[in-house]
Structure formats: structure tokens, C-alpha cells
Amino acid sequence: MMSPRLLFVDDEPGIRATLAAILKQRGFEVTAASTVSEALNLISRQTFDVLLSDLNIGEAGDGFTVVSAMRRTQPEAATFILTGYPAFETALEAIRQQVDDYFVKPADVHELIEKIQSRLTDPKKEIHRIQPRRLPGILEENKREIFVRWLEAARADASIDSSRLSDQELTDQLPLLIDEIVSAEIGQKSSAKALNAAQRHGSARFQQGYTIPAVIREARILHEVISRVVQENLLAVEISFLITDIMQIGETIQAFLEESIRSFLHHRHAVAEQADGKGKSILLLSADRELLMLRDYVLQSAGFAVARADSRQEALHLLESSFEALVISYSVAGADLVELTEIFRTRNSNSPIIAITKGSWQDLKINPDFTVSGEDGPEALLGVLETALTRTQLGLVK
Numbered sequence: 001m002m003s004p005r006l007l008f009v010d011d012e013p014g015i016r017a018t019l020a021a022i023l024k025q026r027g028f029e030v031t032a033a034s035t036v037s038e039a040l041n042l043i044s045r046q047t048f049d050v051l052l053s054d055l056n057i058g059e060a061g062d063g064f065t066v067v068s069a070m071r072r073t074q075p076e077a078a079t080f081i082l083t084g085y086p087a088f089e090t091a092l093e094a095i096r097q098q099v100d101d102y103f104v105k106p107a108d109v110h111e112l113i114e115k116i117q118s119r120l121t122d123p124k125k126e127i128h129r130i131q132p133r134r135l136p137g138i139l140e141e142n143k144r145e146i147f148v149r150w151l152e153a154a155r156a157d158a159s160i161d162s163s164r165l166s167d168q169e170l171t172d173q174l175p176l177l178i179d180e181i182v183s184a185e186i187g188q189k190s191s192a193k194a195l196n197a198a199q200r201h202g203s204a205r206f207q208q209g210y211t212i213p214a215v216i217r218e219a220r221i222l223h224e225v226i227s228r229v230v231q232e233n234l235l236a237v238e239i240s241f242l243i244t245d246i247m248q249i250g251e252t253i254q255a256f257l258e259e260s261i262r263s264f265l266h267h268r269h270a271v272a273e274q275a276d277g278k279g280k281s282i283l284l285l286s287a288d289r290e291l292l293m294l295r296d297y298v299l300q301s302a303g304f305a306v307a308r309a310d311s312r313q314e315a316l317h318l319l320e321s322s323f324e325a326l327v328i329s330y331s332v333a334g335a336d337l338v339e340l341t342e343i344f345r346t347r348n349s350n351s352p353i354i355a356i357t358k359g360s361w362q363d364l365k366i367n368p369d370f371t372v373s374g375e376d377g378p379e380a381l382l383g384v385l386e387t388a389l390t391r392t393q394l395g396l397v398k
Contacts, residue, residue, distance in 0.1 A: 003029040004120055005046075009039045009053040009066055010082070019109070023052075026113050039066045048077050050116055055083035055102075067099055078119040082107060104231065135245035138233050139226065140182045147174060149225045157221065159214045159371060169208065173201040174222075181226070181252050190255045198256045202263030209391040211370060211384045212261060219257040223250065268390060280389060281322070284308040285315050285340060286329035286356075291374075295327070295356075298378040299385075312336045319343050324351050325388055327381070330358040330374060341366050352388035356381070 006028040010016045013034070020030045031046070033039040036057050043066070051070045055063040067079050081102040100119050103112050139146070151171055154160045160170075180194040190198075205215050226249060230237070282304045286292040289310050299306045307323070309315040312333075319340070326344045328337065341353055345367075355368035358375070369391075372384040 003027050004049040004116075005029045005031070006050040006052060006116075007031050007033065007039065007042060007046075007048045007070075009033045009036075009051070009057060009063065011035065011054065011057045015054075022109060023113070036062050036065055040069050043069050043073055047074060049120060051077055051079045052112075052116070053079075053081055055081050078116065080112075080116065134238050134241050135230065135249075136182050136184075138237060139178075139229065139249075142229050142233070143175075143178050143182065146178055146222075146225055146229060147171065149228070150174060150222055153221045153225060154218065157217060159211075159217055160221075165208060169204075172204065173197045177222070177253075177256055180256070181249050184248055184252045190252060190259075194252075194256060195259050198259035199263040201256075202260035202265075203267050205260065206264045206267045206387075206390075209369070209387070210264070211372070211387050212264060213372070213376065213380060213384075215260055215264060216257065219253055219260075223253055268387060279303065279305050280324045281305045281307065282385070283315075283318060283323040283326045283344070284328075285326070285332055286310060287331040287333065288329065291329065291331070295329075295378070295381065298381065299327075302382055304385075312340070315340050316343070319347060322351075323348055324392070325385060326351065326353045327356065327385065328353065328368075329356045338366055341368070350392060352392055354381075354384055354388055 004027070006023060008016065008020050008023065008030055009032075010019070011034050016032050016034060020032045023030045028050070031042060031048070033042055034057075039053070039057075048070070051067065053063040053066045057063055057066070063081050063083075067081065070077050070079055078100050081099055082105055083102055084105050101115055103115075151167060151174075154170060176194065176197045180190060184190070202215070230246070282299055284292065284296055284299065284306050285308070286295065287310055292308055292310050296306050296308050307318050307321070309318050315336075323344070326341070326348070328341060332340065344351070344353065352369040353367075354370045354372060355366065356374045357371045358373070370384050370388050372380050
């Protein structure tokens with residue numbers, strides 16, 4: 001039996017050499033091309049059973065030029081494309097070009113080979129010939145995958161994983177929300193059961209010491225995970241309903257998020273009313289004098305008693321006193337940052353540390369109770385500080 005002849009087109013030398021070698025080991029006779037013109041020349045002179053082409057060969061979308069040439073001259077050949085995170089238009093073009101399937105980079109090699117072999121064994125199983133389905137049905141089949149991916153992404157997100165929750169605590173309301181997304185109908189309001197779950201979620205997140213940006217980030221991660229699953233299954237989706245189905249998904253997540261935040265704020269305000277937050281002593285450390293003065297003004301305007309320092313020596317002097325919270329900026333040098341936070345933690349064991357972050361600064365070996373991006377502005381800092389102090393009152397600072 002002759003080995004299947006496969007044309008592999010990719011402009012990245014490392015991928016071209018490595019994947020071609022793997023395909024050869026699995027029984028394919030592989031011819032590799034690095035440019036569109038080289039691929040078109042090979043198609044005009046040789047016959048192939050399979051085309052596997054990167055989508056972007058030099059220019060975005062050039063892979064479809066190769067696909068079109070293969071379809072026109074060798075219509076019986078199986079055609080597959082490799083792409084990064086695909087845009088909606090990419091999937092529509094794949095359908096229009098009658099591509100058998102596409103693989104999202106980095107592609108699972110075992111899955112890629114199995115699909116190619118399956119297509120060669122039974123041409124009737126071409127992906128683009130299956131009966132398209134509504135998006136909720138596809139998401140129903142992938143509920144477990146959505147759950148697992150969300151948990152992995154949440155654990156990898158510093159603003160969420162810093163809460164140190166168990167998997168059960170982190171995902172408590174997630175299965176119900178996914179069910180709501182799958183079952184919601186166009187134009188239908190969220191069910192009472194889902195809204196009650198959102199209220200419990202917001203209350204729990206406050207009790208667990210979350211910030212509102214972290215609650216919002218959770219919802220964004222869910223939307224990103226679902227979008228990824230949609231992209232990976234676009235060739236099986238009923239395109240005529242896709243836009244309305246996606247809009248319904250977004251509306252369901254947004255309704256859940258809004259109800260969660262309302263509940264979060266309700267509980268935060270209730271706790272804040274029980275304890276006068278005015279005059280609480282805050283230590284503010286930053287090496288950027290201008291930002292130090294601006295944040296000092298914001299905090300004092302909100303009623304806090306602020307002690308500030310822009311040098312290590314001044315900070316060490318202030319640390320001889322007790323404070324109810326430390327706000328420390330990414331502008332503080334790495335060694336000083338570690339030293340000062342350790343001293344503060346030793347002398348103020350029940351007081352929270354809030355780190356104002358920027359970029360990869362979060363990778364430094366410190367252990368703040370809360371983080372807030374310096375780009376989010378004063379309202380975000382005040383919100384995190386209020387949450388930190390009420391969390392202290394509830395005995396949640398670790």
C-alpha cells in the first residue's frame with residue numbers, strides 16, 4: 001500500500017522540519033514548502049492526497065490561496081489549515097473554501113494525525129459536510145471542558161489565585177452559570193435560580209476577600225474560554241444563528257456579573273457601616289514622588305490618615321509605628337520591596353498589604369494580600385483598600 005502523499009506548507013523552518021518529520025514517522029510521504037509560490041508550483045507538477053497548510057504564509061490568509069489551488073486542480077485531496085486563534089471571518093472563509101477542518105495552534109499532534117487518517121479512510125466524514133447545530137448544543141457537549149479550562153485559567157491569574165481558595169470555593173456557582181448559558185433562549189431574562197446564584201456568588205466573593213476587579217476578571221475568563229471553544233467548533237455551528245447565540249451568551253454572563261457585583265457591594269457597604277473607616281492609618285510607600293503625592297491626596301480625601309515615604313530610610317523610620325494597611329508601589333526597588341514588606345508583616349501581622357502593580361512586577365517574591373493595577377486609577381485603589389480593611393475586620397487576612 002502506498003503511503004499517503006502530503007503537502008505541508010509553513011514558513012517557519014522549525015515547525016516545517018519538526019512536524020514534517022513526525023508525519024513521516026506516521027507513514028506519510030511528506031513534501032514541504034515554505035512559500036505560496038513554492039506550494040503552487042508543487043501542486044501544478046505533483047499529485048497529493050492531503051494538503052496541510054499554515055493559514056498565514058508570509059501574509060495573512062495566504063493559506064487559502066494554496067487551498068483554493070488544491071481544490072481547483074486536485075478536488076479529491078483532503079485539505080486542512082493550521083491557524084492561530086482564528087477570527088470569525090477565518091472560519092467563514094474555511095467553510096466557503098470547503099476546508100475539511102482547521103487546527104488551532106499549537107495543534108495536538110495526535111488529534112491532527114487521527115483526523116487526517118480518518119478523512120483518508122472515509123472521505124464521507126468530511127467535517128464541512130456534517131449537519132450544523134446551534135451553538136448551545138455544542139456548548140452542552142463541552143460543558144466539562146469549559147469548566148476545566150476556566151479553573152486552569154483562574155488558577156493562572158494572579159488577581160484571582162491570590163485569594164487562596166479551594167477548587168470547590170473557586171467554582172461553587174460555575175456549573176449553574178454554564179447550565180444557564182447553555183439553556184438560555186434568545187430574549188429570555190435570566191432565571192430566578194441563576195440570579196439567586198449570582199447573589200450568593202457576590203456575597204461569597206466579598207466574604208472570601210475578593211476585589212471587584214477580580215470578580216469582573218472571573219467573568220471575562222469565562223467569556224474567553226467559551227469564545228475559544230466556539231472558535232474550535234465553528235465548522236460544526238449553524239452559522240445563521242451564530243451571532244444571536246453569541247449575543248445571548250454575553251448577555252447571560254453580563255446579567256450574572258451585574259447581580260454578583262450588586263450583592264458584593266451590598267455586603268461591603270453593610271460591613272463598612274458597622275465600622276468607621278475614617279482616620280484609619282495607612283502607610284504609603286512609592287519611589288515615584290509625584291505619584292506618591294497624588295495617591296496621598298486621594299487617600300486623605302477619602303478620610304484616611306496617611307504616612308508616606310519615597311526612600312528606604314524614611315520607610316524604615318515610619319515602620320517603627322503601627323499601621324492598619326500598607327500600600328506599596330511597583331516603583332520601589334526589588335530588594336527594598338521585599339525587605340519593607342517583610343518588616344511591615346512582622347510588626348503589623350493583622351494588617352493587609354496592597355501592592356500597586358505594573359506588568360511583570362507581580363513576579364517578584366512578595367506576598368501581598370491584594371493587588372491593584374497602577375493603571376486602574378484612584379477609584380480602584382480606594383475600592384481595594386476598603387475591601388482589604390473590611391476583610392481584616394472579618395478576620396480573613398491570612
